[in-house]
């Protein structure tokens with residue numbers, strides 16, 4: 001942006017050029033993004049309104065379908081969504097944690113090694129607990145896809161397992177959100193925004209071959225009205241930008257969750 005009067009110092013112009021050359025790439029496809037935010041909504045219904053039936057069971061079925069879909073998508077989906085892009089050994093996780101603690105962790109287009117293990121933990125916990133929930137529903141009330149197949153004698157054991165795992169999953173979600181915020185500080189990137197737009201800005205220092213397989217965008221392709229917002233949320237204040245969006249999500253999810261809970265009275269138990 002030349003000739004902007006007194007602010008147009010050579011230094012600022014250089015800074016502007018540097019920013020412009022930071023490529024924007026499409027990382028998360030629409031299935032990953034929609035899947036994630038739907039999961040967030042139904043997890044809120046499951047956990048924050050767990051006494052509401054039958055919607056608890058229906059939300060559980062939906063989350064189970066999403067998890068199974070995500071597992072398939074991890075094999076056949078787009079580049080960053082594939083497990084091959086974010087499977088790491090325990091040693092790699094330790095190395096990442098060590099260098100992150102020293103403030104210079106490496107760059108990963110998809111999930112970083114610590115985030116990746118948390119992603120697998122969340123998917124696994126929901127898969128197991130959704131299945132335990134279906135068994136519990138069958139043993140306690142002869143409801144759900146298993147009908148009367150699970151013996152009543154199992155009810156107490158299944159109930160304890162389901163409760164403990166449910167609360168552990170919620171604790172894992174809290175760590176997951178903390179990790180997302182921590183990474184925003186560390187890498188100066190708004191990952192929450194990226195889960196909406198699908199786009200990430202890749203630091204210039206990252207080798208071109210790392211991002212060669214991803215569609216590249218130019219700043220000009222961001223709508224002019226949105227550019228200052230993107231700039232603020234993603235580049236100037238990635239951490240506070242993330243916190244702000246999380247507040248927005250909490251507001252929206254609470255409202256939609258209450259609407260779903262209202263509809264609960266019209267649902268037939270299954």
Ligand code: HEM
Nearest residue numbers: 032039040043110111112115119122173180191192195249
């Ligand atoms: C407000 C709450 C939440 C926020 C802000 C949030 C944010 C995020 C972000 C930014 C990522 C991408 C991380 C990266 O770039 O590596 C992510 C991934 C993920 N999150 Fe969340 N998350 C939230 C709640 C949840 C909940 C409740 C669950 C499940 C119970 C969940 C499960 C996942 C999973 C499975 C992924 C991996 C996405 C994929 O590869 O398909 N998240 N989350």
Ligand code: HEM
Nearest residue numbers: 046050057060061063126129130133134137144163166167
């Ligand atoms: C990922 C999915 C799920 C999670 C995270 C989850 C979590 C929870 C939690 C936290 C509770 C309350 C525990 C307490 O009283 O402290 C609960 C209760 C219950 N859930 Fe789930 N649930 C899931 C899926 C399901 C499904 C699919 C079903 C049935 C089809 C189900 C059936 C039940 C039943 C019957 C109870 C009541 C247990 C009792 O009497 O205390 N859940 N669940």
